[in-house]
Amino acid sequence: MDVKETTPTTEQKPSLPLLRTEELLLNLGPQHPSTHGVLKVVLTLEGEKVIKSDPVLGYLHRGVEKLAETITYNQFIPHTDRLDYVCAMYNNFAYVRAVEKLLGITIPERSEYLRTIVAEVQRIIGHLFWLGTQALDIGAMTVFFYTFRERETLLDIFDELCGARLTTSWYRVGGVERDFTPKIIDDLYKFVADFPSKIVEYDTLLVNNRIWLARTKGIAVISGEDAVRYGLSGSTLRGSGVDYDIRKVAPYGAYDKVQWTVPLGRNGDTYDRYWVRMMELHESNKIIKQCLDQLPQGDYKAYVPQVVAPPKERVFTDMESMIYQFKLYSKGFNAPPGDIYCGTEAHKGELGFYIVSRGDSKPYRLKIRAPSFIHMGAFDYMAKGYMIADVITIFGTYDIVMGECDR
């Protein structure tokens, strides 16, 4: 059923002379608990139906792109944590990949595996966070407690890994900050063995839940063709059946060395996007398990002393390394002149960095392609004709985070 066509627009209003109807302008947000941050949408309503919506963005604008022009490449890594603060690891990953593409360096194989494992752990965390909050928005509160139970286990692993739970800054240009400890590997093995049974638990709460189905099936439908035209990416695009996943199209990390599939939806509604993300939880779990099994020995950082800080043990014992360390942290490295765009499949969609270098130690211009921002561009199209209560589920189905949207 195509809801959009059955919707009465302002022109074809039924003419009831006694019933006075008028359009209502409603400000939703910026301080509405289910807007996932400080998002404001000005809705034009006819009764409860949305005729037009105008997202008002920028309440969390911090000028990160301007700031990037004044600091060195390495100094920008902690700023990427604050973009999508739910998934800091993936932002680090996307940024260091872009800088590595600009520099033209490759990194050791072990490092690629470590990066892939942590990125997939971050994807699971992101999807668990999304599932909990989307179900909470729709009114199923219990799911939230279940997903946050597993999220906590994984955040503890991050804590062990880098000392931080949310703002991690663990990725470095040329590798990662430190290697896994045996405890992390044990914990991860324990987690991947348990996790499929946990996904079944979430399913029992939602799959046959009539309210969940009524609130998600046939809501916010977007066809594959439209989704591509609007630049949607990630699970939001794949829910409409478009087979586009950067991990498959242009593999990075260790994604081409493990077996996994890209789940695709069919109808392009909120339910299919939910289904795609649930399947991705299974796939991520598979990727982590295979990467742990295959984890090769070797360095966790590339040896490019002009660009990558040498390991701490060498800095304390070797004069050359000491000099490189000093130069890197005082002045930074110079990137070759040129401009590159590098997109990475973060759990919300394609997170890309466009970097223009003029040969300095600072980017001349750094542009962030934030999936949440671009998804908001399709909001008016997707919300048109649905009820005001569905607007809340659309925020959820985008998995929107305002830190990334407003930058």
Add this chain to the structure above:
Amino acid sequence: MKIPAGMEDGGSHPVAEKVRERFPSAFIGATLFRGDLSIHLKKEALFEAARLLRDDPALDFDYPVHVASVDDMGAPERFEVIYDFFSIRKKHQVRLKTRLSEDDCTVDSLTPLWEGLNFMEREVYDMMGIKFNNHPDLRRILLPDEYDEGYPLRKNFPIEGRGWRDTFEFLES
């Protein structure tokens, strides 16, 4: 066009060839850097070239990736607008670049071709002050509508911002 050091000439790339064939006078040059193809065009031909990229079955660029802008303060053509496109079916990428002068920093909007560019072009307008002709809804997007202190990503905009901060007495300079 002189190819900058460290980059390769992308003129023989099939996508660049096709654009040059159709728009010989507006085609300035093409570069390849780290596998990214960039095509430099005069702004008059930008819209038609983008339409060719979208509609030609051999090119088939259906996915708008991002829109960026660069400010080269002091250069005769100060601003550069950059569009990145990707083809999901053909799995190739292209970047269109066009330069604008400060006196006439307007360029044809590509939103009529890809709806998703609406917000991205609004952001470029908001941050760099480049006006897009035929844009359906060209307003500021991240900054408030009534913001009149300029365009923050221009190089002559101070990093600490302008306006109310200057009135703070406890700030020395």
